[in-house]
Amino acid sequence: GQSLEQPSEVTAVEGAIVQINCTYQTSGFYGLSWYQQHDGGAPTFLSYNALDGLEETGRFSSFLSRSDSYGYLLLQELQMKDSASYFCAVFTGGGNKLTFGTGTQLKVEL
Amino acid sequence: EPEVTQTPSHQVTQMGQEVILRCVPISNHLYFYWYRQILGQKVEFLVSFYNNEISEKSEIFDDQFSVERPDGSNFTLKIRSTKLEDSAMYFCASNGGGRSDTQYFGPGTRLTVL
Numbered sequence: 001g002q003s004l005e006q007p008s009e010v011t012a013v014e015g016a017i018v019q020i021n022c023t024y025q026t027s028g029f030y031g032l033s034w035y036q037q038h039d040g041g042a043p044t045f046l047s048y049n050a051l052d053g054l055e056e057t058g059r060f061s062s063f064l065s066r067s068d069s070y071g072y073l074l075l076q077e078l079q080m081k082d083s084a085s086y087f088c089a090v091f092t093g094g095g096n097k098l099t100f101g102t103g104t105q106l107k108v109e110l
Numbered sequence: 111e112p113e114v115t116q117t118p119s120h121q122v123t124q125m126g127q128e129v130i131l132r133c134v135p136i137s138n139h140l141y142f143y144w145y146r147q148i149l150g151q152k153v154e155f156l157v158s159f160y161n162n163e164i165s166e167k168s169e170i171f172d173d174q175f176s177v178e179r180p181d182g183s184n185f186t187l188k189i190r191s192t193k194l195e196d197s198a199m200y201f202c203a204s205n206g207g208g209r210s211d212t213q214y215f216g217p218g219t220r221l222t223v224l
Contacts, residue, residue, distance in 0.1 A: 042201060
């Protein structure tokens with residue numbers, strides 16, 4: 001079966017840097033995505049790694065190590081609006097199905 | 111910027127009733143999906159759809175569920191006889207580039223079964 005593990009909750013202060021880790025066990029791995037979800041909202045795409053290494057998009061960066069079945073999302077210069085749940089998700093099966101992790105609730109404090 | 115839209119935003123129904131959730135994917139996208147999220151839990155894959163047929167479905171997607179693309183723009187999820195445990199947020203998603211392409215999610219329909 002597929003499983004993705006993330007910390008359930010992370011708290012950080014405004015302006016800080018936070019890293020959210022994701023470890024996975026899947027078959028037919030194609031790539032690792034990260035989504036942000038505010039309460040009651042839709043998952044919003046943040047980043048995608050198909051190959052090992054770091055991808056940077058503004059304040060957000062994502063890293064993947066396929067050999068370690070591990071990735072992380074790095075958020076810099078935290079803002080209050082970054083308070084949300086963050087999900088890692090992998091493409092599995094035929095490559096179209098997204099399997100989501102358990103989600104990490106990020107709380108940004110003053 | 112193109113986006114996925116869903117209607118209604120909230121649907122309340124009685125147990126045993128049929129519901130149809132509607133989605134309009136991004137116009138040039140070819141792959142369509144339904145996911146659900148029970149309150150406080152993770153997002154779960156239900157079904158993927160391409161070229162007018164189901165390409166993959168999960169164990170959740172049993173005979174009570176069906177999907178259809180009735181015209182060139184809409185994509186629907188039907189639940190024939192709703193159960194209390196079907197209460198969840200249902201998200202439609204689409205992508206245009208096939209395997210491993212980024213999936214864009216709609217705002218969701220909150221289904222409440224009483």
